[in-house]
Amino acid sequence: MPEANSDDAEGTRRKAPDPAAATARPRRRQARGERRIAQILDAAATVFSTAGYTGASTNAIAREAGISPGTLYQFFPNKEAIAVELGDQLLRRWRATYGRALTPAHLELPLEELLEAVLDPLIRFNHENPAFGVLMHGPDIPGKIAMDHADLHSSLLSQVEGILSGHLSEASPAEVSRIARLAFATFKAGLDLTLSVEPDERDAYITELKTLLFRYLQPLVEDCRARPAS
Numbered sequence: 001m002p003e004a005n006s007d008d009a010e011g012t013r014r015k016a017p018d019p020a021a022a023t024a025r026p027r028r029r030q031a032r033g034e035r036r037i038a039q040i041l042d043a044a045a046t047v048f049s050t051a052g053y054t055g056a057s058t059n060a061i062a063r064e065a066g067i068s069p070g071t072l073y074q075f076f077p078n079k080e081a082i083a084v085e086l087g088d089q090l091l092r093r094w095r096a097t098y099g100r101a102l103t104p105a106h107l108e109l110p111l112e113e114l115l116e117a118v119l120d121p122l123i124r125f126n127h128e129n130p131a132f133g134v135l136m137h138g139p140d141i142p143g144k145i146a147m148d149h150a151d152l153h154s155s156l157l158s159q160v161e162g163i164l165s166g167h168l169s170e171a172s173p174a175e176v177s178r179i180a181r182l183a184f185a186t187f188k189a190g191l192d193l194t195l196s197v198e199p200d201e202r203d204a205y206i207t208e209l210k211t212l213l214f215r216y217l218q219p220l221v222e223d224c225r226a227r228p229a230s
Contacts, residue, residue: 037075039065041089044082045131053083053138080142083135087145090132091152097125102159111167111218115210118163119187123206126191133195160184168220170227179220183213 043065047056058079062072076082098121106117126132135141136149161180168176190209194202 033075036067036071037085039067040072040075040082041086044086045129048083048086048134049130052134053079054140058082084142084144086131087135087142087148090129090135091148093129094125094132095152097121098156098159102163107163107166111221112214114163115214115217119210119213123191123194126195127202130195133192137192157181157184164217167217168224170224171220179217183217186213186216 040061044056044061047060047064051060056079058072058076059069061079061082062069065072076085101118101121106114109117135145157180160183161176164180164183165171165173165176168179171179187209190205190212194205194209197205
């Protein structure tokens with residue numbers, strides 16, 4: 001069996017490397033790197049929210065993060081790479097948010113309660129993450145973000161159609177699709193408006209948006225219920 005310690009040429013006792021310590025060092029470096037990336041992405045969210053994607057720069061993001069541009073470039077080669085990483089992170093959160101909003105229990109609720117249960121978390125997410133709207137809807141965003149958001153938009157619209165089909169059981173698939181598209185477009189436009197007003201006005205605008213959707217959908221639901229079963 002080899003000894004734990006060995007003698008060097010000058011007779012000095014030398015400890016063998018500690019495998020546990022060697023493993024801990026990379027883990028600490030990895031943890032520091034992950035914290036730095038999170039710091040950069042948080043700063044980018046702030047800069048994108050205030051300056052837009054085009055107006056943002058890596059220098060501004062580094063300044064907001066309290067680091068040098070050189071340190072930022074150790075983790076991201078350019079602004080687009082930062083935007084793509086942040087966009088991926090926000091899209092994952094958005095999927096989780098609407099997954100929780102569109103639970104089977106919510107879908108069984110009456111229409112007015114359903115709108116409250118589904119819309120509230122979606123509206124709250126957008127208000128808490130203003131960079132989401134900048135990166136998802138801007139005209140000059142990176143292509144990957146645009147493609148990922150288009151896929152997500154299509155998926156969410158399909159789910160809205162599925163929800164409404166349960167309330168519009170006597171409507172044709174074409175009717176359900178048309179109503180879902182109009183309701184979805186109305187929600188998006190109203191959401192953008194709530195994001196643009198002063199914070200002390202938002203609750204009133206959100207209430208009006210819910211009222212608008214309810215008054216559009218409720219007569220359609222009642223009309224479908226009055227139709228003879230096909």
